[in-house]
Amino acid sequence: MALLEVREVSKDFGGLRANDRISFQVGADEVVGLIGPNGAGKTTLFNCVAGYYPVSGGQVFFDGQDITPLKDFQVCRLGLARTFQIFQASGDLSVAENVMVGAFVRTGSRRKARAKAEEWLEFLGIADAGGLMLSELPVARQKRVALATALASDPKLLLLDEVAAGLNAAEVDGLVKLLTRIHREKGLALLLTEHVMEMVMALSHRVVVLESGRKIAEGEPAQVVKDPEVIRAYLGDHLVSGENGHA
């Protein structure tokens, strides 16, 4: 039984169908990449899975439970955490205190939340930033704070929405290593949307490709990048010659 099962999920905004009957699964020890050109509906799908948007059709199952009717805060309590493309932490709280807010999902004790926050800051290599305000950190470290905050809620599955956006090559490299460690050492399943292909390819066991709100391919990263439909989606019809056969 998959940890996350997305079954025929659709999402309409007025007359626009942003997600059209999309199905896929994420296993308990899997890393799955969700890719597609701009406007393919990746973030919308993310928001549907995380309970941020109500779906227009279909169902989402998490850990054997139908979470379709649940709100985002309820989904989080079940162990499905997410990050946002733009992380805005509370300006009234220090870095460590922001991470504590994540830990408060599981405990009412400040002492325990503080310990949990320090543990994750340490694991993510930003223990020295605990007493600072988020705005005092460079972007790459801010992203780690966002990660720490989500991780402190003790999730089974972490949804990462474009965590590599705005990072340079070296920083992306560091992030890939970090996420690999999170997956291996902490046993978390990951579902990531990403524009930075190096990252998706390096991390994902499986890739799901969206285009114009539909799923057009799914498989191992190495296979998917050779899929003519995927190439067409990324490059456009006019660049793909007739032998690939999608006129």
Next chain:
Amino acid sequence: MEAIRNAFDFSDFPRLDMTVAGAALVFLLAFPALPHSSFAMATMIQFLMFSLYGMGWNTIGGYAGQVDLGKAQYVGIGAYTTAVMMVRWDVPFWVSMPVGMALAVGWSFIIGYPLFKLKGHYFAIATIATSLVLKDLFEVWDFVGGAKGLELPLRGNFPDFLYLQFREDYYYFYILLAMFLAGLLFINGFRHSRLGYQLRAIKDNEDVARSLGINVHWCKIKAYAVATAYVAMVGSFHACYNFNIEPEDTMSLDLSVLIAMMAMLGGAGSLWGPIIGASILVPMRSYLGSWLGGQAGLAGLDLVIYGAIIMLIAAVQPRGVWGMVEAVRGRRRGV
């Protein structure tokens, strides 16, 4: 146990702050023994009352960042509960005060549930409206004395600790000071509690807060209830202290605005902010008000000055006096 430790944990403030706070406490404890006019004593009592109002307001208005301009309705509920129970059934203050707090908190759930579906300015306007409606209802409700209000019966045996009737103001002062200290410790524990942290997360980004398992709507309602308990408690005290209450002085918009303004002037969302705000505005209001009232044609000018203060806070330092202190230190800590 941890809640008690949290309440006494001031470790995130530098020693200087605690020294100043300690000195202020010594001054407060000694104040009745120092030479003072009865006007100064009345002003001190007002200062303590408004500090408590502000501390309460700060939970929802400061930590959670929801500008509430309708706190007076709960002052009224507290004051009227105590007054009605004392006038009609001879119930002592120490019984009617918790009843008043419970009634006010109950009412705050009813009001808060729909109110917190609104955001920003709409929320602020709605809080004003609900408060004014309640005031209008009380003005035509004969059971509570209508617009004339209620007069508390004098029991004659001073000092009466059960019914809070004293000839000398220092009794009121010390009882209120005890409430003030208890209220301060409670807020200190509150800001260290799970709810306290969650509210500060809600303030800046509700989406992120919800993604961290926080039921934003319910958290706001809970903070609103805490704020309500504070102002209702002081409202009960106000009834005994004044011997006479009417809708106009317990539930007016002026009072709601003053409560919010003191906390904002001192520093919304900080522990000391409401106290600092009250220590500036209450004496100013007392002395300016009485001085202007004595000058022909100048009465009401104090309202103009409050308006100017609000504009100044908004333009110069939205985090109030405490924000300035932090700016000077170059650090923004100890919220």
